[in-house]
Amino acid sequence: MKPVVALVGRPNVGKSTLFNRLIRQRLALVAEVPGLTRDRQYGAGMLGDRPYLALDTGGLEADVLPTRANGKGEESLSLLVSQQVKQALHEADAILLLVDGREGINATDRDWATVLRKERAPVWLVVNKTEGMSTDLATAEFHDLGLGRPFTISATHGDGVLTLMEQVLSGLPAVEDIGPTAEFPEIAVAGRPNVGKSTLVNALLGEERVVVFDQPGTTRDSIRVPLQRGDNHYVLIDTAGVRRRPKVQGVVEKYSVVSTLKAIEAANVVILVLDADAGIGSQDAALAGFILESGRALVVAVNKWDRADASRRDWLKIELERKLRFIGFAKKHFISARDGSGVGALFASVDRAFASARRTLATPKLNRVLQGAVQASSPPRANDGPIRLKFAHQGGKNPPLVVIHGNRVDAVPATYRRYLSNAVRTGFGLEGTPVEIEFRAGENPFRGRRRPRSSKTRGH
Numbered sequence: 001m002k003p004v005v006a007l008v009g010r011p012n013v014g015k016s017t018l019f020n021r022l023i024r025q026r027l028a029l030v031a032e033v034p035g036l037t038r039d040r041q042y043g044a045g046m047l048g049d050r051p052y053l054a055l056d057t058g059g060l061e062a063d064v065l066p067t068r069a070n071g072k073g074e075e076s077l078s079l080l081v082s083q084q085v086k087q088a089l090h091e092a093d094a095i096l097l098l099v100d101g102r103e104g105i106n107a108t109d110r111d112w113a114t115v116l117r118k119e120r121a122p123v124w125l126v127v128n129k130t131e132g133m134s135t136d137l138a139t140a141e142f143h144d145l146g147l148g149r150p151f152t153i154s155a156t157h158g159d160g161v162l163t164l165m166e167q168v169l170s171g172l173p174a175v176e177d178i179g180p181t182a183e184f185p186e187i188a189v190a191g192r193p194n195v196g197k198s199t200l201v202n203a204l205l206g207e208e209r210v211v212v213f214d215q216p217g218t219t220r221d222s223i224r225v226p227l228q229r230g231d232n233h234y235v236l237i238d239t240a241g242v243r244r245r246p247k248v249q250g251v252v253e254k255y256s257v258v259s260t261l262k263a264i265e266a267a268n269v270v271i272l273v274l275d276a277d278a279g280i281g282s283q284d285a286a287l288a289g290f291i292l293e294s295g296r297a298l299v300v301a302v303n304k305w306d307r308a309d310a311s312r313r314d315w316l317k318i319e320l321e322r323k324l325r326f327i328g329f330a331k332k333h334f335i336s337a338r339d340g341s342g343v344g345a346l347f348a349s350v351d352r353a354f355a356s357a358r359r360t361l362a363t364p365k366l367n368r369v370l371q372g373a374v375q376a377s378s379p380p381r382a383n384d385g386p387i388r389l390k391f392a393h394q395g396g397k398n399p400p401l402v403v404i405h406g407n408r409v410d411a412v413p414a415t416y417r418r419y420l421s422n423a424v425r426t427g428f429g430l431e432g433t434p435v436e437i438e439f440r441a442g443e444n445p446f447r448g449r450r451r452p453r454s455s456k457t458r459g460h
Contacts, residue, residue: 009098018155019056091258113145188263191273200337297353353432369427382411409439
């Protein structure tokens with residue numbers, strides 16, 4: 001799986017700015033999609049041919065006190081770092097501690113250094129906001145933190161970021177950025193804490209299968225649980241954050257961001273679990289955005305539906321449309337994982353989403369769909385002339401990628417890209433999968449190739 005790089009440090013040292021720079025290339029794929037929260041905590045990045053996941057722990061520090069902890073030991077640690085941040089640090093493959101080169105070292109920086117020296121993962125000391133400063137002057141006092149050579153960067157301008165990430169990734173195993181290739185659905189169950197993921201996992205597996213949760217595993221590992229329903233085979237990718245041992249009642253789900261992200265990366269279909277009691281929040285939107293960005297097929301399960309009255313059910317359906325419109329292609333199920341109501345129907349949607357993500361899109365039909373969409377609603381005019389979309393062909397699967405050749409394609413707005421994506425999905429009857437659109441400037445790549453004539457037509 002992709003290595004996880006966690007960003008930590010006190011407030012206002014530039015963690016979010018660096019995070020946005022690390023994932024900017026992938027974010028461009030879904031930029032301006034309605035409903036995507038801006039205060040994102042995680043995303044996928046790429047350095048050359050090296051993929052990675054970036055995690056901004058600043059968004060996870062819900063229970064961190066703004067003042068320095070007094071005293072030593074575990075009590076002091078709990079004041080400095082929330083449970084979610086501690087879990088993320090334990091599971092990260094590399095940790096970047098950001099400090100402020102203009103303000104200099106302070107007590108909280110020293111506390112962070114003390115915490116991080118105990119971590120398993122390598123720690124990189126990153127001195128931010130050093131534009132216009134000499135390296136020696138910017139890093140002089142930070143050697144006292146005892147974390148090795150400090151790296152100077154400017155997250156705002158990008159200075160030093162490439163060199164830093166080359167060093168960070170050089171010490172981690174290389175991973176090829178490819179999607180799952182299994183011949184049957186590999187399912188990840190994702191959702192924010194306490195939406196009922198563990199209950200749904202148990203319901204999907206059936207009580208007789210829960211014993212497999214006793215197999216050895218660590219918080220860094222996902223357990224792949226094979227299951228069969230009728231003649232269909234599946235693999236459930238179960239993480240430590242979802243797993244619950246049998247005969248244990250009232251267990252609060254242990255939420256692990258890293259395990260969830262890695263499970264999504266390993267799966268080819270994700271079941272996103274929402275909570276009818278709590279409603280649709282920004283964390284739900286952020287997770288849905290990451291699933292979309294990862295190109296995974298998706299099924300939505302609104303849990304605890306049995307506890308919602310008629311008026312709340314109507315309100316929740318409106319909220320789904322308003323806040324999660326950007327994943328409108330996903331089939332939505334209203335379930336009760338506790339009593340099993342509606343759970344069985346999830347498998348049919350998983351099957352359809354999996355098949356749609358792997359679908360071969362015939363070029364002749366694809367071009368008919370494109371021309372029909374353009375005739376129904378032509379693209380807006382560019383400043384220097386009309387946008388002409390001439391030819392389309394499939395460029396990949398998991399998810400389906402449609403490559404469209406034309407003129408002035410750089411001026412195609414995001415809204416029209418989404419329109420074409422929906423047109424392809426409708427034209428081919430796809431369900432539960434994103435459809436990516438890639439524009440290329442130029443002529444029909446097949447122009448000039450003569451089509452072989454059959455023996456029946458030769459000479460006529």
